[in-house]
Amino acid sequence: MKKKEAQKRIQKLRDQLNYHNYRYYVLDDPEISDAEYDKLFRGLQSLEEQFPHLVTSDSPTQRVGAPPLEAFRTVEHKIPMLSLDNAFGYDEAREFDARVKRLLGNTDDIEYAVEPKIDGVAVELVYERGVFTLGLTRGDGYVGEDITLNLKTIKSIPLKLLSNDSTMPERLEVRGEVYYPTSKFKKLNEERQAKGESTFANPRNAAAGTLRQLDSGITAERPLDIFVHGRGQITGYEFKSHFEALEAFKKWGFRVNPYITVCNGIEAVIERCTEIAEFREELDYEIDGAVIKVNNLALQGDLGMRTRSPRWAVALKFEAKQEVTQILEIKAQVGRTGALTPVATMKPVKIGGVEITRATLHNQDEVDRKDVRVGDWVVVQRAGDVIPEVVKVIESRRTGDEKKYHLPDTCPVCGSRVVRIEGEAVHRCQNLSCPAQLKEGIRHFASKGAMDIEGFGERLVDQLVEKGLVKNIADIYSLTKDQFVGLERMAEKSAQNIIDAIEASKKVDLARFLYALGVRFVGEHVSRVLAREFGTLENLKKASIERLQQVYEIGPQVAESVHEFFSEKHNLETIDRLLKAGVKIKEPAVLEDSKLAGKTFVFTGSLEQFTRSDAEQTVERLGGRAASSVSGSTDFVVVGAGPGSKAEKARELGIKILSEKEFTQMVED
Numbered sequence: 001m002k003k004k005e006a007q008k009r010i011q012k013l014r015d016q017l018n019y020h021n022y023r024y025y026v027l028d029d030p031e032i033s034d035a036e037y038d039k040l041f042r043g044l045q046s047l048e049e050q051f052p053h054l055v056t057s058d059s060p061t062q063r064v065g066a067p068p069l070e071a072f073r074t075v076e077h078k079i080p081m082l083s084l085d086n087a088f089g090y091d092e093a094r095e096f097d098a099r100v101k102r103l104l105g106n107t108d109d110i111e112y113a114v115e116p117k118i119d120g121v122a123v124e125l126v127y128e129r130g131v132f133t134l135g136l137t138r139g140d141g142y143v144g145e146d147i148t149l150n151l152k153t154i155k156s157i158p159l160k161l162l163s164n165d166s167t168m169p170e171r172l173e174v175r176g177e178v179y180y181p182t183s184k185f186k187k188l189n190e191e192r193q194a195k196g197e198s199t200f201a202n203p204r205n206a207a208a209g210t211l212r213q214l215d216s217g218i219t220a221e222r223p224l225d226i227f228v229h230g231r232g233q234i235t236g237y238e239f240k241s242h243f244e245a246l247e248a249f250k251k252w253g254f255r256v257n258p259y260i261t262v263c264n265g266i267e268a269v270i271e272r273c274t275e276i277a278e279f280r281e282e283l284d285y286e287i288d289g290a291v292i293k294v295n296n297l298a299l300q301g302d303l304g305m306r307t308r309s310p311r312w313a314v315a316l317k318f319e320a321k322q323e324v325t326q327i328l329e330i331k332a333q334v335g336r337t338g339a340l341t342p343v344a345t346m347k348p349v350k351i352g353g354v355e356i357t358r359a360t361l362h363n364q365d366e367v368d369r370k371d372v373r374v375g376d377w378v379v380v381q382r383a384g385d386v387i388p389e390v391v392k393v394i395e396s397r398r399t400g401d402e403k404k405y406h407l408p409d410t411c412p413v414c415g416s417r418v419v420r421i422e423g424e425a426v427h428r429c430q431n432l433s434c435p436a437q438l439k440e441g442i443r444h445f446a447s448k449g450a451m452d453i454e455g456f457g458e459r460l461v462d463q464l465v466e467k468g469l470v471k472n473i474a475d476i477y478s479l480t481k482d483q484f485v486g487l488e489r490m491a492e493k494s495a496q497n498i499i500d501a502i503e504a505s506k507k508v509d510l511a512r513f514l515y516a517l518g519v520r521f522v523g524e525h526v527s528r529v530l531a532r533e534f535g536t537l538e539n540l541k542k543a544s545i546e547r548l549q550q551v552y553e554i555g556p557q558v559a560e561s562v563h564e565f566f567s568e569k570h571n572l573e574t575i576d577r578l579l580k581a582g583v584k585i586k587e588p589a590v591l592e593d594s595k596l597a598g599k600t601f602v603f604t605g606s607l608e609q610f611t612r613s614d615a616e617q618t619v620e621r622l623g624g625r626a627a628s629s630v631s632g633s634t635d636f637v638v639v640g641a642g643p644g645s646k647a648e649k650a651r652e653l654g655i656k657i658l659s660e661k662e663f664t665q666m667v668e669d
């Protein structure tokens, strides 16, 4: 092949590869199979091998990593990369708006762009005549480090801009945030741990560590991604608004966050921020707030900059999920199944507005893996409703006085032997009548989602067990008023209230009853699934492992646990005693003609007439299914006030959207 011919073919292959790369990594909507892509890629590789002098830095073959560097060189930013002022809470966001209006001498509503604030690493990408030539870290804001080779390995960064119109900027600097997808972060830490390397405390540290690799071959193996959100120096091109610039970036092949909207006036901005906060947990990247930016670039210019931050933007911070504190003590807690869990008591620290003093260390393996010691300074985290956990030790704060911890060999509650069964992560107390297990079991049995016996608090349960009044959950139903009156702080009246509450709890539906029994792996949701599928306790008792596994959402672990539970003589005796004591199980009515039967519902936003859990239970009672995320198999999405991304996704997928009123109507029918 002649050089000229090769050059033409190479160019064509590069254009094709760039285009398909964009479809795959930016739009998430590929047009060809991986195998077809690989074929094009290998074709280009082989041509470039034959004609090495035709290899250019923007070729798709140049993404895979280059020989390691000694150090990064530093480069000055043409325009400083500033930081953002923070607003904590909506009132401070309103103050920001008032300031903007005052400075502009304007009383009309301002148009703002509202964006998720990505918790990643800030970078600048420089394109000269459409080709990616330089990529920098933010550094101190004035001088950054040249991490071009590392950035090239990120597939959603265009090496060459798409749509080659002649009006393209001569020089284009875009700024964005590189992040480590949360879904892949856990795997990274597991792999590092297996290799004996230190783990990253959070995805942002993983992104920063990966971008600062001198060996870009390592960066190439990690799934970094990027959203671009701002401009640096741009020559030969004009925009009127920030949003218009983002639209152009998209057109040129950059990945722009899909949740950016333009809002009129600060109240609309606040509403949008509430929505973003609501879908925060559903995203595959961490966000630590929302950025509010004056959209009109002329107004941005009028407002100008302070030394470190622009006057036209503010970051509305969400509550942090992680904080640093010190471990004062580690103790073993004995659960309902006899499992010993190491729990750390820490100096009190606030996370997301809630004061935390205790965090779980899960099990001995976790204590050893993270090498957590008493006295250590640690990163603790709380996400959603889960129990706070210790993420990582800050080794640099060790003084040498820290003490290693090991779970005890004997149960801290009953003194019996503690055993770790081979292949299991947990240590268990071997005493089946260990008071700790009994106490936890009773508390669970009486709890709100189970038999819902009001007044069965921790203190009362402790006394009932310690005085030998309750040795088995069924004993609850033979307790007398006199027995309660004899207990601490128990007057006639409260004793009567408890007796009434116990009596009231006797009428229970099958799902709650199952949940109350405390079968391993059977939480509230699984209980409802089982109750709906089997209808009666008798049917469930008879079900084989195979039959259980046929149920949608029931896996092998749950099936085995349920089967084992109902094969155990003691458990069957307890159930018999409960029924003899007067517990009446209301079995779910079969509602085959219900409009909801077999349909999957997803709820988003807050409803007026129902709590989320009530609404889900209603659906399930009527034979439907409640799911937490929208997918192709969703039939209806019920939208309340302040809906999140689920509503948008439903619209995209063409799924039927119901208002609360329509949903209520359907249920009443």
Ligand code: IVH
Pocket: 081, 082, 083, 084, 115, 116, 117, 118, 119, 120, 121, 122, 123, 176, 177, 229, 230, 291, 309, 310, 313, 315
């Ligand atoms: S705009 C002049 N938009 O947050 C500053 N920044 O705390 C313009 N960040 O350094 C920044 N998401 O690295 C902007 N949608 C977003 C952002 C964002 C994350 C980062 C950025 C900045 C830091 C400030």
